[in-house]
Amino acid sequence: xxxxxxSLVLWIPDWPxxxxxxxxxxxxxxxxxxxxxxxxxEAAESEPAMPAGxxxxxxxVPGTVTPGTVTPGxxxxxxxxxxxxxxxxxxxxxxxxxxxxxxxxxxSSAARAEGVRxxxxxxxxxxxxxxxxxxxxxxxxxxxxxxxxxxxxxxxxPNVQVIRPGLCALRARGPARYYGGESAAADTLRAxxxxxxxxxxRVGVADGPFTAExxxxxxxxxxxPIRVVQAGRAADFxxxxxxxxxxxxxxxxxxxxxxxxxxxxxxxxxxGAFAALEADRVRERLGERGVHxxxxxxxxxxxxVEPRVPPPELHREVAFDPPVEIAEQAAFGMxxxxxxxxxxxxxxxxxxxxxxVELRGDRGERSxxxxxxxxxxxxxxxxxxxxxxxxxxxxxxxxVTRVRIAPEAVDDAAHHVAGLFGAGEREKVHHALSRxxxxxxxxxxxxxxxxxxxxxxxxxxxxxxxxxxxxxRDPSRPWPGSLPSPLPTTVYAQPRPADVRDARGERVSVDxxxxxxxxxxxxxxxxxxxxxxxxxxxxxxIEREWDAVRxxxxxxxxxxxxxxxxxxLVHEEAGWSAEAKxx
Numbered sequence: 001x002x003x004x005x006x007s008l009v010l011w012i013p014d015w016p017x018x019x020x021x022x023x024x025x026x027x028x029x030x031x032x033x034x035x036x037x038x039x040x041x042e043a044a045e046s047e048p049a050m051p052a053g054x055x056x057x058x059x060x061v062p063g064t065v066t067p068g069t070v071t072p073g074x075x076x077x078x079x080x081x082x083x084x085x086x087x088x089x090x091x092x093x094x095x096x097x098x099x100x101x102x103x104x105x106x107x108s109s110a111a112r113a114e115g116v117r118x119x120x121x122x123x124x125x126x127x128x129x130x131x132x133x134x135x136x137x138x139x140x141x142x143x144x145x146x147x148x149x150x151x152x153x154x155x156x157x158p159n160v161q162v163i164r165p166g167l168c169a170l171r172a173r174g175p176a177r178y179y180g181g182e183s184a185a186a187d188t189l190r191a192x193x194x195x196x197x198x199x200x201x202r203v204g205v206a207d208g209p210f211t212a213e214x215x216x217x218x219x220x221x222x223x224x225p226i227r228v229v230q231a232g233r234a235a236d237f238x239x240x241x242x243x244x245x246x247x248x249x250x251x252x253x254x255x256x257x258x259x260x261x262x263x264x265x266x267x268x269x270x271x272g273a274f275a276a277l278e279a280d281r282v283r284e285r286l287g288e289r290g291v292h293x294x295x296x297x298x299x300x301x302x303x304x305v306e307p308r309v310p311p312p313e314l315h316r317e318v319a320f321d322p323p324v325e326i327a328e329q330a331a332f333g334m335x336x337x338x339x340x341x342x343x344x345x346x347x348x349x350x351x352x353x354x355x356x357v358e359l360r361g362d363r364g365e366r367s368x369x370x371x372x373x374x375x376x377x378x379x380x381x382x383x384x385x386x387x388x389x390x391x392x393x394x395x396x397x398x399x400v401t402r403v404r405i406a407p408e409a410v411d412d413a414a415h416h417v418a419g420l421f422g423a424g425e426r427e428k429v430h431h432a433l434s435r436x437x438x439x440x441x442x443x444x445x446x447x448x449x450x451x452x453x454x455x456x457x458x459x460x461x462x463x464x465x466x467x468x469x470x471x472x473r474d475p476s477r478p479w480p481g482s483l484p485s486p487l488p489t490t491v492y493a494q495p496r497p498a499d500v501r502d503a504r505g506e507r508v509s510v511d512x513x514x515x516x517x518x519x520x521x522x523x524x525x526x527x528x529x530x531x532x533x534x535x536x537x538x539x540x541x542i543e544r545e546w547d548a549v550r551x552x553x554x555x556x557x558x559x560x561x562x563x564x565x566x567x568x569l570v571h572e573e574a575g576w577s578a579e580a581k582x583x
Contacts, residue, residue, distance in 0.1 A: 004208035004301050006231065008172040008182070010153070010189060011202050011216040015166025016098040016106040018198065019145040020135050025197075095129050097122075100137035142166070150308070152192050157185070159307035161209075169209045171305050186226045201225065207234040208301030214238060214245055234299025239272025246271075246293050259290060271297040312348055315406035316341040323362040323399020327390040330400060331383050338382040341405055351376035351416050354409035357389050362398035370408050372467050375430070376416050380438075381466070388442035433465050454481045454541055456491040456568075456580050481541035483556070488568050488580030495577035498569055499524040500559075510555045510571045514538050523559055523567065525578045530561035538571065558582075 012018055095111035097104045104125050107116045115128035126132050142165035150168060153160050157175040162168050175185035186203040193201045204215025206229035215227040215237065229237045238245075243260045268274050275298035282290050295301070316337040324330055345352055355377055359367040371385045386403060390396075437445040445465035452473030453459045459482075461471050500508040502518035509517045520532045538555035545551055556579070557569045566582035 004211070004234065004299065005304060006172040006176075006182070006205065006207060007169050007209045007212040007305055008175065008186060008189070009163075009167065009169045009204045009209060009212040009216045010193065011204070011213065012149075012166040012193070012198055013200055013202065013221075014106045014108060015146070016135075016137060016142055017096050017108045019142045019165065020096065020098065022145050022197070023141060095132045096135060097125050097132055098135050098137050099125075105137055139165075149193060149196055149198070151310075152196055153189055154310065156189060156192055159305070161305045161307050163209070163213075167213065169212065169305050170307070172205050172212075182228055183226060186228070190225065203227070205229065206237065207231060207299060208296075209303055209305060210296045210301040211238060211299055214241060217245075234301075235272075235275065236299075238297060238299055239270060239275070241271045242269060243271060243274055243297070246297065259286060259293065262286075275299075312344065314341070314344050314348070314350075314410075315404060316344075317402065317404040319402050320400060323401045325399045327387050330390055330403060331387040334383050334386050334403060334405075335379070337403075337405065338379040338386075341382060342377070342379050345407065345410065346413070349413045350407075350410040351413050352407040352409070353377070353411050354407070355382060355385055356406045356408040357386055358402075358404040358406075359389065359393065359396070359400055360402040360404075361396045362401050365396045365398065367393045367395070372470070374466060374469075376411075381434075384438055384442075391441065437465050450475055452477055452479055454479050454543065456483065456488065457493060460491055481539070481543075483568070486582075489583040490581040492578065492580060495570065495579050496525060498567075498576040498578045499529075500557075500569065500571075500576050508571075508576075510538055514540055514555060520557070520559060523561055523569070525567060530563055530565075533560045533562060533564075535559045541570075 093110050095108055095114055095116065097107040097111050097116055099105065099122050102122050104116060104118055104120045104122065106118065107125070111125075111129055111132055114132070116125045116132060120128075122134065126134070146162070146165040150160055150162060153168065153170075157170055157178075159174075160168050160170045172182050172185065175189070176182045179185040179188050182205045186205055190201045190203050200221050202216045202219040202221070203226045204212040204217070204219060205227070206212040206215045211229060211234040215229050219225050219227040243263050246260060263269070263274060268277070274294055277294065279291055279294065282294050286293075318333055318337050320330070320333060324333070342352075353373055353376060355371045355373070357369055357371060359365075367389065369389055371389075373381065377385075382405060386405070390400065433445050443464050446462040447465055447469070449461045449463050449469045449471060451459050451461040451471035452475040458473070459475070463469050500520050501522045501524075502508050503521040504518070506518070508520050511517070516538070520535050522529055522531050524530075535557055537557035539557075541552075541554045541556060543550075543552040545553070552572075554570050554572045557571065559567045559569055561567065567578055568580040568582070570577050570579045
C-alpha cells in the first residue's frame with residue numbers, strides 16, 4: 001500500500017450556518033448599497049433624472065485595465081477580490097439550526113449553548129431553544145458561498161480539493177516549501193480565509209487527508225487553531241479518537257455508521273482498538289470496506305488529494321472612466337466584451353441560455369437582472385440585453401461606471417446545433433421579430449402566454465419576444481373560482497361598465513348568499529341595451545376573505561343577449577361589469 005501523503009486540511013466549523021449568514025450579509029449589503037444610491041444628497045436631487053433610454057454609460061479610457069475587466073480594445077482575465085464581511089456581532093448571538101430530513105445537521109454556537117445538538121430531531125431542538133430559527137439545508141447554497149473562499153485559497157496555493165463545503169484539502173509539500181514550513185503555510189492560508197470574513201478557521205496537517213481532517217477538528221478556535229501531526233505519528237494521534245470519526249470520513253456514511261454501531265457492540269470504541277484487530281478477522285466480518293477503514297484508523301490513509309478543476313472564467317466586465325450617460329454608448333463599449341464572452345463559451349463548447357447583467361452607477365446605484373432566451377445568446381443579443389436594461393432602469397441618476405456580464409445557465413453546444421436543412425420557417429420568424437425588437441425596444445414585440453389566476457386579465461401574460469415563457473403564477477396549480485374551458489376569446493384589459501335590469505326595469509343585485517334579486521331581463525354593455533335570451537350563474541369568486549382591506553367577493557354570470565352575443569359579466573359591490581366576450 002502506498003505511503004500516506006502529507007496533507008493540509010482547512011475546516012470551517014458549522015459551515016451550513018456560516019453559509020446562511022454570509023448569504024444574508026451579502027443580500028443586506030446589496031440592499032443597503034441600493035438604498036444609499038437611491039438616497040441622493042439635496043444637491044444631487046436637484047439634477048434631472050435621465051430619461052428612459054439614456055442611462056448612465058460612458059467611454060472607457062484606453063489603456064486603463066483592472067484585473068478581471070475588459071475595456072474596449074483590450075481584454076484581461078482575473079478574479080475580482082471579494083469584500084471581506086465579518087459576520088460577527090448581533091447575528092452571531094442568534095440561535096440558528098440547519099435542518100435536513102427533520103434532523104439538525106448544523107447549529108450555531110448560540111444554539112449549542114441552549115442545548116441544541118447535531119442529529120437532534122427538529123421538535124427536540126425547538127424544545128431546548130424555543131427561539132431557535134430553523135433553516136432548511138441547501139447544498140447549492142453551501143457550494144455557492146464556499147466557492148469564492150476556495151478561489152481565495154487557490155490564489156496562494158493551487159490544486160485544492162473540495163471534500164465538501166466548508167472542508168478542503170491540498171498537498172502540504174508545495175506550500176510548505178514556498179512559505180517556509182508546514183506551520184507557516186497553514187497560518188498563511190488560514191489568514192486568507194480570515195481576511196474573507198470567516199471568524200473560525202482551523203487547520204490540520206498530517207499524513208493523509210483523514211488524519212489531517214481529524215487534526216483540524218481537534219484544533220481549538222483561539223488557543224490552537226493549527227494542529228500539525230508529525231510525520232509517522234498519525235497512528236498515535238488517531239488512537240484515542242472514537243470510532244465515530246470514521247463516519248464523516250467514509251464516502252458511504254450509512255455504511256460507516258452501521259460499522260461504528262457494530263464495533264461499539266463488540267466493545268471497540270476507539271480507532272486504536274479498531275486498528276489493533278487482526279486484518280483477516282476484519283475482512284471476514286466486515287469485508288474489504290472494513291479493511292480500508294481499519295487502515296485509515298491506523299494512520300495509513302493512502303488516498304491522494306484530488307484537486308478540483310477550476311471553472312473557466314466566462315464573465316466579462318467593462319469599466320467606463322469617465323462614466324457614460326447614454327445607453328447607446330454603453331452598447332458600443334460592450335461590443336468587444338460581448339464577442340469575447342461568446343468566444344470563451346465557444347472555446348468551452350458551451351452556449352449561454354440565461355445571462356446575468358450587472359450595472360453599477362457612479363453614485364453607488366446597482367442594477368442586476370437575469371435575461372432569458374428561447375435559444376442561445378450570441379454577441380448582438382448580449383448587447384441588446386445590456387442596452388434594454390439600461391433603457392428600462394429608472395433608479396440611475398448618474399453615469400454607469402461598470403457593466404458585468406456572466407452566464408447564469410449554460411448548456412452543451414451539441415444540444416443546439418442546427419439541423420441539416422436548418423430550422424425552417426421558425427428560424428426566419430425569430431430573426432425577423434428579433435430585428436424589429438432591436439429597433440422598437442425590449443417590450444416592442446410581445447407574445448401572449450397563459451398564466452395562473454382566477455381572473456382572465458391575470459391569466460393573459462404578455463412576454464417580450466425572445467424571453468422564455470415564464471409566468472409569476474403557475475397555471476397548473478388549482479385556482480378555485482377560475483373560469484373553466486371554453487374561455488372567452490375577447491378579454492378586456494379593464495372591465496367594461498355594464499348594467500343588468502330585471503323585467504320591471506330595476507337593477508339586479510346579488511346578496512351575500514349569492515341569491516339574485518330577480519332574473520336578468522336586459523343588459524347594457526358599451527351603451528347598447530339588449531334583451532336577455534338566456535343566462536347562467538352565479539359562480540362566486542372569493543379572494544382573501546380574511547383580509548378586510550384586500551378582500552374581494554364577486555359573482556360571475558354568462559349571458560346571451562338578443563343579438564346572439566355571449567358575455568361574461570361580473571357583479572361586485574360597486575356594480576356590474578363585463579369581464580370578457582364570447583366571439
